[in-house]
Amino acid sequence: MAGKIPQSFIDDLLNRTDIVELIDSRVHLKKAGKNYQACCPFHNEKSPSFSVSPEKQFYHCFGCGAHGNAIGFMMEYDGLNFPDAVGELANLHGLTVPNDQPFHSQGPAPSADHYQLMEWATRYFQNQLKTAPQAIDYLKGRGLTGEIVKQFAIGYAPGGWDGLRQTLVRSAATEAQLIELGMLIGRDGGGSYDRFRDRIMFPIRDRRGRVIGFGGRVLGDGTPKYLNSPETPIFHKGKELFGLYQVKERHRTPARILIVEGYMDVVALAQFGVDYAVASLGTSTTADHMHLLFRTTSEVVCCYDGDNAGREAAWRALENALPGLQDGKDLRFVFLPQEHDPDSFIREYGRGAFEQKLDDAQSYADFLFERLTRDLNLSGEAGQNELANKAIALIRRVPEGFNRESLLTKLSVQLRWGENEKRLREIFHRQEQEAQQTATTHKNSGKIKLTLIRRAIALIVQHPQQAALLPSLPDVLKSLKEPGIEVLLSLLTQLHNNPMSTGQLLEHWRDTREGRALAQLAMLDEVAVGDNIQQELEDVCDRLLDLYLQQRLDSLLQKNQMSLEEKQELQFLLTEYKRSTK
Structure with a gap:
C-alpha cells in the first residue's frame, strides 16, 4: 500500500x-x-x-x-x-480515489482525515469570530466587508489556551493528529494546548481548495505579528501560496498574478477588485513558488517595499525565477513608497492608481542590471569583466530562447561591447563548458558497476513484461550468497503472470532504499546486448543457477566429513555442473 x-x-x-x-x-x-x-x-x-x-x-x-x-x-x-x-x-480520468480507512463525517474520530480536521478547525474559528466584538471591530477598522471575510473564510482564535482543543479532541488519536497538524502544541508532561490564541485566522488552502494550514494575525501589539502553521505532513510553506486557490477560482487562466508580502494585502486587494494577488507564507518567494506561478500565468509581478529589505526579497525572487523565464513568460517588479504597503496604497489612491503602478512595473532585466552594476566601476576593464562574469552566470540559468538572447544583448550594451560581442560569447561558452565538465565528472563518479545480479535486475526492471513470462526460479536461489538476490526474486514474484510497465513496477518500491537503486538501474544504457530480451533474461537466470551450483559445490567440497545425503547431493551437483559447462 x-x-x-x-x-x-x-x-x-x-x-x-x-x-x-x-x-x-x-x-x-x-x-x-x-x-x-x-x-x-x-x-x-x-x-x-x-x-x-x-x-x-x-x-x-x-x-x-x-x-x-x-x-x-x-x-x-x-x-x-x-x-x-x-x-x-x-x-x-474521472476516477475517485478510494480510501481504505474512510473518515467519519459527523465529528472527530480516531480515523479522521487530516484535511477534514483542518476544515473543522476553520469552521470553529469562523464561529468564534461571530461572538468576538473586538475581532470584528479590528476587521472593520481595516476596512474589510463581511462579504470578503466570508470569501476568505477568515475567523478568530479566542484568547484561551484550549478552546480548539476542547471542541475538536474526542480521543488521544485525534489529539495526536492535531499536534501533528500544528494546531495544538504538546506539553512535555502530556496533554496539549492551542497554538493560535487571540488572533485573526486566515485559512491557507492548497490548489484543490483544502485547508492545509493557517496564518494568525495578532490583534494588538503582541509578537510575533503573524504566526504561521509549522511544517506538517500536508503543509509545506515553501511550496504553497496564500490566495492562489481563490485566484484560480475567479480566473481560469489569469493574465497576471501579483505577489505581495502579507495575508491582509491579498484580502484588501481582492476587496478593491484586484483579485489576482497571492502571498508567500512567511518565507522568501521560492523557486517552487515561481515554478507554480509560471505554470498558472504568463506574467508575474512582485510588489515589495522600497527599502533594503524589500529589494533583497525582490532579488531572491528574481534569482529563483530565472529558470522559469521561458519565452512568453515575464517577470516585473514594483517597489512601493516606504510609508505604504499594497493595503494602505490602494485604500489611499484607489484601484486605478495601484494597477497603473503594476502596468509601469520595472522589467526583470532592468532590475537585474541595476542590481549587478551597483558599486561597480564600468569605465575600467576589471569592473566590466566582473559584470560580464556575474551576469552570464545568471543569464545561463534562463532557458535558451528570446529571453536569454535579449539579456545577452542588454549586457553587451551595458558593457559597451556592441562591436565586440564575440568576447561576450566566449565568456558564455567557457562557463558552459566548465559546467558541462563538472556535470560529466559527477555523472562518471556515480557510475554503477554491473555485477551479474545487478544486470539481471536491470533487465527485469527495464523489460518487466518479458520478465513476467519467465518460469518460476528454484527456491534454492534464496540461499545464493550474492547481494541483491532477495530483491531480484521479489521482483520476479511480483511480475509472475502479472505483466506491468517499468513505471508501475517501480511504484511498488516507492520511498524505499531498494526503490532508489532500482530507479537507477532502470535508467542504465546498454544493459541488453541484443534484441532478443526474452533469451537474455533466460540466459541470465541460467547463469544465476550456475553460480548457485558453484557456490554449493565449493561449500560441500570444503567439508571434512559429509553425510550420506550430502554425498548424494555432491554427486548430483557435479553431474549438473559438468552438464552446464559443456
Whole structure:
C-alpha cells in the first residue's frame, strides 16, 4: 500500500495514464527514436537530455538525474505530495480515489482525515469570530466587508489556551493528529494546548481548495505579528501560496498574478477588485513558488517595499525565477513608497492608481542590471569583466530562447561591447563548458558497476513484461550468497503472470532504499546486448543457477566429513555442473 490508497488503484491509474501525453501537455516533447525528448523542466540546459519512454512509462534526465513515472512527474513538476498527485491523475480520468480507512463525517474520530480536521478547525474559528466584538471591530477598522471575510473564510482564535482543543479532541488519536497538524502544541508532561490564541485566522488552502494550514494575525501589539502553521505532513510553506486557490477560482487562466508580502494585502486587494494577488507564507518567494506561478500565468509581478529589505526579497525572487523565464513568460517588479504597503496604497489612491503602478512595473532585466552594476566601476576593464562574469552566470540559468538572447544583448550594451560581442560569447561558452565538465565528472563518479545480479535486475526492471513470462526460479536461489538476490526474486514474484510497465513496477518500491537503486538501474544504457530480451533474461537466470551450483559445490567440497545425503547431493551437483559447462 501507498499510504491509505490501495496499491491496486495506483496500478490501474498508471495503466490508464500515457506518460508521454501527460508530460507533453506541460513540456513540449519531440520524437527521438523509440523515445521522446525535451530540454529538462527541472534544470537549465542548452541541449535536450530529458527522455520519456512510452514503453517503460518512465522519464529520466541524463543531465540532472530526475526520473520517475507519471505520479512522480506530477509530484516533481506540479509540486504535489503523493496523495495529491494521485488525486490529480484520478481527476484526469474521472476516477475517485478510494480510501481504505474512510473518515467519519459527523465529528472527530480516531480515523479522521487530516484535511477534514483542518476544515473543522476553520469552521470553529469562523464561529468564534461571530461572538468576538473586538475581532470584528479590528476587521472593520481595516476596512474589510463581511462579504470578503466570508470569501476568505477568515475567523478568530479566542484568547484561551484550549478552546480548539476542547471542541475538536474526542480521543488521544485525534489529539495526536492535531499536534501533528500544528494546531495544538504538546506539553512535555502530556496533554496539549492551542497554538493560535487571540488572533485573526486566515485559512491557507492548497490548489484543490483544502485547508492545509493557517496564518494568525495578532490583534494588538503582541509578537510575533503573524504566526504561521509549522511544517506538517500536508503543509509545506515553501511550496504553497496564500490566495492562489481563490485566484484560480475567479480566473481560469489569469493574465497576471501579483505577489505581495502579507495575508491582509491579498484580502484588501481582492476587496478593491484586484483579485489576482497571492502571498508567500512567511518565507522568501521560492523557486517552487515561481515554478507554480509560471505554470498558472504568463506574467508575474512582485510588489515589495522600497527599502533594503524589500529589494533583497525582490532579488531572491528574481534569482529563483530565472529558470522559469521561458519565452512568453515575464517577470516585473514594483517597489512601493516606504510609508505604504499594497493595503494602505490602494485604500489611499484607489484601484486605478495601484494597477497603473503594476502596468509601469520595472522589467526583470532592468532590475537585474541595476542590481549587478551597483558599486561597480564600468569605465575600467576589471569592473566590466566582473559584470560580464556575474551576469552570464545568471543569464545561463534562463532557458535558451528570446529571453536569454535579449539579456545577452542588454549586457553587451551595458558593457559597451556592441562591436565586440564575440568576447561576450566566449565568456558564455567557457562557463558552459566548465559546467558541462563538472556535470560529466559527477555523472562518471556515480557510475554503477554491473555485477551479474545487478544486470539481471536491470533487465527485469527495464523489460518487466518479458520478465513476467519467465518460469518460476528454484527456491534454492534464496540461499545464493550474492547481494541483491532477495530483491531480484521479489521482483520476479511480483511480475509472475502479472505483466506491468517499468513505471508501475517501480511504484511498488516507492520511498524505499531498494526503490532508489532500482530507479537507477532502470535508467542504465546498454544493459541488453541484443534484441532478443526474452533469451537474455533466460540466459541470465541460467547463469544465476550456475553460480548457485558453484557456490554449493565449493561449500560441500570444503567439508571434512559429509553425510550420506550430502554425498548424494555432491554427486548430483557435479553431474549438473559438468552438464552446464559443456
